[in-house]
Amino acid sequence: GAGVSQSPSNKVTEKGKDVELRCDPISGHTALYWYRQSLGQGLEFLIYFQGNSAPDKSGLPSDRFSAERTGGSVSTLTIQRTQQEDSAVYLCASSTSSPWANVLTFGAGSRLTVL
Amino acid sequence: AQSVTQLDSQVPVFEEAPVELRCNYSSSVSVYLFWYVQYPNQGLQLLLKYLSGSTLVKGINGFEAEFNKSQTSFHLRKPSVHISDTAEYFCAVSAPLNRDDKIIFGKGTRLHILP
Numbered sequence: 001g002a003g004v005s006q007s008p009s010n011k012v013t014e015k016g017k018d019v020e021l022r023c024d025p026i027s028g029h030t031a032l033y034w035y036r037q038s039l040g041q042g043l044e045f046l047i048y049f050q051g052n053s054a055p056d057k058s059g060l061p062s063d064r065f066s067a068e069r070t071g072g073s074v075s076t077l078t079i080q081r082t083q084q085e086d087s088a089v090y091l092c093a094s095s096t097s098s099p100w101a102n103v104l105t106f107g108a109g110s111r112l113t114v115l
Numbered sequence: 116a117q118s119v120t121q122l123d124s125q126v127p128v129f130e131e132a133p134v135e136l137r138c139n140y141s142s143s144v145s146v147y148l149f150w151y152v153q154y155p156n157q158g159l160q161l162l163l164k165y166l167s168g169s170t171l172v173k174g175i176n177g178f179e180a181e182f183n184k185s186q187t188s189f190h191l192r193k194p195s196v197h198i199s200d201t202a203e204y205f206c207a208v209s210a211p212l213n214r215d216d217k218i219i220f221g222k223g224t225r226l227h228i229l230p
Contacts, residue, residue, distance in 0.1 A: 033218065040124070042222030043159075043205060056217050058116075091159070104151075104218060106159040 002026075004107035006092050012113045013082055021077045021110045025094030033104065034067055034077050038088040046090075049075065082114045117142040117210045121221035128196055129229045136191040136224045138180075138206030148189040149207040149218070150180055159205065165189065176200065198228045 005024040013019050025032050034046040045059035049069045060066070064082075069075040079086055089111050093104040122137040140146060150162040163174025170182040180191045189206060206221045 035220070040222070042121075043207075043220035045217065045219055048217040050216070093159075103149075103161055103164060104159075108158050 004092055004094055004105050006090075006107035006110050008110055009108065010111045010113075012115065014115050015084060016081055018078065018080045019082055019112060021079075021090050021092075021112070023075045023077070023092030023094075023107060025073065025075070025092070026105055027073075029094035029096055029105075030072070031095045032069055032075050033093045034075070035091045035093065036088045037091055037109070041088075043091065046077070079112075082112075084114050087112055087114045117146060117208045117219055119206050119208050119219055119221035121206050121224050123224050124222065125225045125227060127227040127229055130198055131195050133194050134192065134196050134200075134226065136204050136206075136226065138189045138191065138221060140187050140189065140206075140208045142187075142208060142210050144210050147209045147211060148180075148182060149209075150174065150178070150189075150191050151205045151207060151220075152202050153205065153223075154202045162191070162204070196226070196228055198230070200226060201228045202226055 007022045011019055030051045032049040036044045036046055047060055047067045048056040064080045067077045089109040091109045092107045095104050118141045120139045128134045148165040151159045152162045153159045162178055163172050163180055165172045165182045173179045178191055178193050180189055182189050203223045203225050205223045207218050209216050209218045
């Protein structure tokens with residue numbers, strides 16, 4: 001598609017439930033990022049996929065968080081046993097490799113509210 | 116690993132006055148530097164980037180930033196702000212030559228334009 005597509009745009013869930021957030025990057029973009037945006041915390045890096053390399057998971061806050069990217073395209077971020085502190089906007093971004101290296105195109109985000 | 120510090124969480128400035136938003140980075144190797152902007156209720160978009168070459172980088176909407184290696188800074192400036200510049204501004208860094216090309220963002224600076 002023309003842009004980065006994320007779904008759902010809004011998700012309200014109860015504490016303890018699992019949620020899945022989906023990201024459909026721009027076709028041909030080899031890099032895909034997940035970030036978490038919450039008030040006062042800026043953009044917190046979660047995970048980074050680049051081509052066929054092993055993902056950089058160094059930003060995942062706990063083992064309740066996981067992500068996968070199938071076929072080098074669509075990615076799913078899964079949060080198990082959600083907690084209230086997981087409430088945030090989850091942003092996906094993708095980019096090509098050089099010469100426009102590392103210039104990210106962001107999706108509109110998935111707003112997660114954990115009650 | 117690289118990191119970014121945005122020294123001001125909020126900056127109020129009168130319309131038509133100049134503004135500087137501060138950004139300092141930490142990395143032991145050469146870096147790429149970026150400023151992204153998020154207007155109210157909109158997604159993030161690239162404002163400008165420094166990859167190499169001239170240390171003074173010009174971006175969209177009259178913004179510019181200067182890369183200062185000795186001070187490890189990449190401050191964003193505009194000589195005269197407009198009400199439409201009200202937004203949150205994020206500085207970001209990556210270190211591709213360190214095999215760590217993931218993009219890390221700062222916590223953001225909210226620019227408030229006063230009439």
